[in-house]
Amino acid sequence: MKKAILGSLLLASVCLSNAQNTAILKIDSAKQVINKHIYGHFAEHLGRCIYDGFYVGDTSKIQNTAGVRNDIIDALKKLKIPNLRWPGGCFADTYHWKDGIGDKAKRPSIVNTNWGDVTEDNSFGTHDFLNMCKLLGCEPYLSGNVGSGTVQELADWVQYTNFDNVCPMSQLRKQNGQQQAWGVRYWGIGNEAWGCGGHMTPEHYSDLYRQYATFMNNSPKASLFKIASGASDNDYNWTEVLMKNIPKGMLGGVAMHHYSVIEWKKKGSATNFTEAQYFTTMKSAWLMDELVTKHSAIMDKYDPAKKVALVVDEWGGWYDGEPGSNPHFLYQQNTMRDALIAGMTLNIFNNHAERVRLANLAQCVNVLQAVILTNKEKMILTPTYHVMQLYSVHQNATMIPLDIKSNNYQYGAETLPAVSGSASKDSTGAIHISLTNIDTKVSQEIAIDLGGKVFSKSSAQIITSGKLQDYNSFETPDKIKPTPFTAFSIKQGSLIVKLPPFSVVVLEIK
Numbered sequence: 001m002k003k004a005i006l007g008s009l010l011l012a013s014v015c016l017s018n019a020q021n022t023a024i025l026k027i028d029s030a031k032q033v034i035n036k037h038i039y040g041h042f043a044e045h046l047g048r049c050i051y052d053g054f055y056v057g058d059t060s061k062i063q064n065t066a067g068v069r070n071d072i073i074d075a076l077k078k079l080k081i082p083n084l085r086w087p088g089g090c091f092a093d094t095y096h097w098k099d100g101i102g103d104k105a106k107r108p109s110i111v112n113t114n115w116g117d118v119t120e121d122n123s124f125g126t127h128d129f130l131n132m133c134k135l136l137g138c139e140p141y142l143s144g145n146v147g148s149g150t151v152q153e154l155a156d157w158v159q160y161t162n163f164d165n166v167c168p169m170s171q172l173r174k175q176n177g178q179q180q181a182w183g184v185r186y187w188g189i190g191n192e193a194w195g196c197g198g199h200m201t202p203e204h205y206s207d208l209y210r211q212y213a214t215f216m217n218n219s220p221k222a223s224l225f226k227i228a229s230g231a232s233d234n235d236y237n238w239t240e241v242l243m244k245n246i247p248k249g250m251l252g253g254v255a256m257h258h259y260s261v262i263e264w265k266k267k268g269s270a271t272n273f274t275e276a277q278y279f280t281t282m283k284s285a286w287l288m289d290e291l292v293t294k295h296s297a298i299m300d301k302y303d304p305a306k307k308v309a310l311v312v313d314e315w316g317g318w319y320d321g322e323p324g325s326n327p328h329f330l331y332q333q334n335t336m337r338d339a340l341i342a343g344m345t346l347n348i349f350n351n352h353a354e355r356v357r358l359a360n361l362a363q364c365v366n367v368l369q370a371v372i373l374t375n376k377e378k379m380i381l382t383p384t385y386h387v388m389q390l391y392s393v394h395q396n397a398t399m400i401p402l403d404i405k406s407n408n409y410q411y412g413a414e415t416l417p418a419v420s421g422s423a424s425k426d427s428t429g430a431i432h433i434s435l436t437n438i439d440t441k442v443s444q445e446i447a448i449d450l451g452g453k454v455f456s457k458s459s460a461q462i463i464t465s466g467k468l469q470d471y472n473s474f475e476t477p478d479k480i481k482p483t484p485f486t487a488f489s490i491k492q493g494s495l496i497v498k499l500p501p502f503s504v505v506v507l508e509i510k
Helices: 070-078 090-094 126-136 151-162 168-175 202-214 236-245 275-302 336-351 383-394
Strands: 011-015 022-026 040-042 083-086 110-112 118-120 139-144 186-189 225-232 253-260 309-317 356-361 372-375 378-381 398-400 402-405 408-411 414-417 419-425 431-437 444-449 458-463 488-491 494-499 503-509
Touching: 040 309, 070 126, 070 372, 070 378, 083 126, 083 186, 083 356, 090 110, 126 139, 126 151, 139 151, 151 168, 151 202, 186 202, 202 225, 202 236, 225 236, 225 309, 236 253, 236 275, 253 275, 275 309, 275 336, 275 408, 275 414, 309 336, 336 356, 336 383, 336 419, 336 431, 336 458, 336 503, 383 419, 383 431, 383 458, 383 503, 402 419, 431 444, 431 494, 458 488, 494 503
Parallel strands: 040 083, 040 356, 083 139, 139 186, 186 225, 225 253, 253 309, 309 356
Antiparallel strands: 011 022, 011 444, 022 402, 110 118, 372 378, 398 419, 408 414, 419 431, 431 503, 444 494, 458 503, 488 494
8 A cells, every 4th residue: 555655754775686676665654563463373173273283181291281282382482473363263153162161071062063073072162272372472362153152152251251350250260260350352253254154144244243242341351352254355345334334433353364275176285286376376365465455445434544453364375185184174284385475465464554453374283374283292383484483573563664566477478576575663773674585486686775874784584495395394394494594785875685586585674
C-alpha cells in the first residue's frame, strides 16, 4: 500500500541486476509498529499436532513438564512465539471444553470427525493448554465453539478462564486445581463459519456473532479481543457483510484464511515437486498481498481509523501427506519452498502492519507447514522455523516502508516478482531488512543507497540450500539452517547485496 509521505525522508535507492529494478527504503518515515502477534502459531487437534506432538503425557520417557515436551517448549521460546491458537480449526466447532477438565480418568472421549474419525481421550484440555502457554511465555488464542455449541457454553468458558471473583465457573476451576484465573484475551467466535463451522451465510453468522459476543464479558484479568470468523481467500462479500452488520465496538478483528496450494484436488508432493508446481505455489503465496490489500480496502470503508484488525489466523503451504502417513493427519515435510513462502508472506504482513495485527502459521507441530517435526524422542526444526526465527527481529519494531520494483521470475509465459522485502527499525535504532528471492536460477543484486548516513556495523544471515527440494530430515536435521551471509558490502554510501537463487536473507545495519 502506497501513501504520500510528509516531512523529511531518507531515501535509499535499490537497484537489482538491471536499471528496471529499484526500491525505496524510507527510513525517516518509519512510524507504524509491526505487531509481534503477526508471528503467531496454530495448534489444532489434528493428526499428531497435540497428541504425539506437543503432548506425550507425564509418564513418557521423553522429558516433559506436565506431559508437554520440554524440547518443543525450548524451541518455541527461542522463536519468541507471541501467541498460540487452539483447539482449532474445524475441530473447534465440535469441541466442548467441559469434557477436557477435571480428573483425566473420568473425561469422556471425543471422535475427531473432521480429521480421520480418530478417538481422543480429552487428556489435553483447557488447563493443559493454558499452562503450556505460560511455559511458552505466549498469549493463548482460544477458538470458541459456535457451530455445535451454545452461547452459555462459550460464556462459561470465558468465566472459567478469566474470572477470580466468586461465580460458578471460578469455583469449578478452583476445584480442578487452578486458583488464579489465566486472563485469556484473544477469543475467536467460531471458525470458518462459511464451511466446516456451519456452512452459514455471512448475514446469519453476523447475527450469531453479535449474540455470542454480547455474553462474553470482560474481567479485571482480561479485556477481550473478539475475532469474527472471516473469509476464505477472495470472498470479499463475507468481509463486507461482517463489517457492515457488526458494531465496531463488538469487534476486535476479522479473520481471513489463505493457503498456498497448487490446486485443492491435486496438491502434489511436499518434497518431490517440479518447477512448474513450485511456480504455481509461489503464485498462490504472492496472492496474499492482493487478498490483504482488498480485504483491508473493504474494512477501510467501515473503519477508516483501522481500529479493527485483519487477522490472518491460518496461512501456509498445503501439500499431500507424506507417503505412508494417514492422509487425514496432514503430515508433510518442509523444504526450501516453504522457507520462501514464509519469508514472502511475513514480508507482506510486515508491509501491511497498519491493518494486519495478528496472524497464525498453520500449524505448529507435525501438521501442514510446521516449524517442528517429531518422531518418537527425536525432534527437528524445519526451514520455516529458521525463517521465522530470523524474522523475529521485526516483532514490535517500527516498520520502514520498502517499495520494491523487482525483476521478474519467469516460468513459461507467466511471471512473478522475484524479490519481496520488508524493513524495520528496533528500539536500539538497528535497521533490519529481510529479502527473499524466489527465482530458481537467477541471482538478484540490490544496491541500497544509504543517503549519506554512516553505519558502523553490519551483518547478515541467509537460508538457502543446494536444491529447492532439500529439507531437514531426522537423519540430517541441520541440512538447512541460517548461516552467515557475506555477499554484501558497503561502497560509496550504498549497501550492495547479491541474493542467490531461492534464498532468504536478513540484514542488520547499525
